[in-house]
Amino acid sequence: MxxxxxxxxxxxxxxxxxxxxxxxxxxxxxxxxxxxxxxxxxxxxxxxxxxxxxxxxxxxxxxxxxxxxxxxxxxxxxxxxxxxxxxxxxxxxxxxxxxxxxxxxxxxxxxxxxxxxxxxxxxxxxPMTRFGPVEAPVRRHLAEALRVPATDVLDAAWLVNGPEWIGVLLGSAEQVLALKPDFAGMGDLKIGVIGPHAPGAGSDFEVRTFLPGDAVTEDPVTGSFNAGAARWLMGSGRAPEQYLATQGTVLGRAGRIHVSAEDGEIWVxxxxxxxxxxxxxx
Structure with missing residues (x-):
């Protein structure tokens, strides 16, 4: 009451x-x-x-x-x-x-x-409450919802630490920025996409996160996804123990996420x- x-x-x-x-x-x-x-x-x-x-x-x-x-x-x-x-x-x-x-x-x-x-x-x-590879049918669904060829999805993983994120790795930041997703086709999936910038770009990774069915369809900057992505990418050797990610670029924002690993912990x-x-x- x-x-x-x-x-x-x-x-x-x-x-x-x-x-x-x-x-x-x-x-x-x-x-x-x-x-x-x-x-x-x-x-x-x-x-x-x-x-x-x-x-x-x-x-x-x-x-x-x-x-x-x-x-x-x-x-x-x-x-x-x-x-x-x-x-x-x-x-x-x-x-x-x-x-x-x-x-x-x-x-x-x-x-x-x-x-x-x-x-x-x-x-x-x-801690992650769900962490691991995405099932093949879901991976195909992800590619269709993001409107990219299945071969462009280099990896995909469940990254659940609160919101039920699925992480999608693309080959470049340019591919991430060019995405025009099919939000209706996502169903209830929460999808975070990350791709590396070229050396000297001023940022190591570009991130976008999509939340169909909520008040927003793209989140400007997302700490929970970046935390999960850091554990995933560092654990697989795709990211260094300290890096900078940018997010919100296509929305006119200037999000900067500072990520580091210290004594076995990820800090965002x-x-x-x-x-x-x-x-x-x-």
Whole structure:
């Protein structure tokens, strides 16, 4: 049962870009106590952003706060840009981490550490809940939905760490940028596509992620997919232990995802900027 609507602190944060309004926006409701899932889902649908988060007191004593993450139509156990944007908003609002050097976020996927990486934040990629080769019929479906020859798909894998991503590897960044997918043909598949840039391009990989059936059909910048892709590509020797990926190019964005492997963990980082701060009545 929701409480009587009241004013709650609200931030809108631009994530994964050094320039404001060039990354992926996130709505963050702080002090979300008393809101039930239905109220959260309604508000997330109304914001019309890829994700909206709601910050709550932690239930786990090791965590600094608890977050619930909603798209316009469903709740995710984990997502990347909401993790960085929520940590940024919590710190902006005066949050002081319990642990030295880390913010610890509690979400449905468990505890996620967020650290300062120079002037930006980076999260430790959560474990995969499904990781492995894509079945042959699904791989054919992917090629058809992306409108590319099956031979252009160099590899495909399940990369599930919250959203049920399937990763598709193409031979070049140019192929990724040229995609004109058949969104209706995707069904309920969530597809992330990655391809390498040529040396000297200023970025190592180009990424695009497609979310048919939701409020958006292409996500500007996607932390969860990039976390899964890093584990996949590094594990197969296709990516170095530190690299830069770009995303959102075809949408006029300038997403920059900084990825590194340290002591067996994958860290995914990016810049965040608070673009709107105020209050919402919920």
């Amino acid at each position: 929701n409480l009587t609507p009241r004013s709650r602190p609200f931030h809108q944060v631009d994530v994964f870009a050094s320039q404001p309004y060039r990354g992926n926006p996130l709505a963050v409701v702080l002090e979300a106590q008393g809101l039930d899932a239905a109220a959260m889902q309604r508000f997330a649908n109304w914001t019309n952003l890829s994700e909206t988060t709601f910050l709550l007191p932690p239930e786990d004593s090791r965590a600094d706060y608890k977050v619930r993450i909603f798209t316009g139509s469903e709740e995710f156990p984990f997502a990347g840009h909401p993790t960085l944007g929520s940590a940024h908003a919590w710190l902006d609002a005066g949050g002081v981490p319990k642990a030295e050097g880390y913010v610890v976020q509690e979400c449905a996927a468990g505890l996620v550490r967020v650290k300062r990486d120079g002037g930006r934040l980076a999260f430790a990629a959560p 980082g990016g810049d965040s900027t608070t673009c709107i701060s105020g209050a919402v009545l919920l």
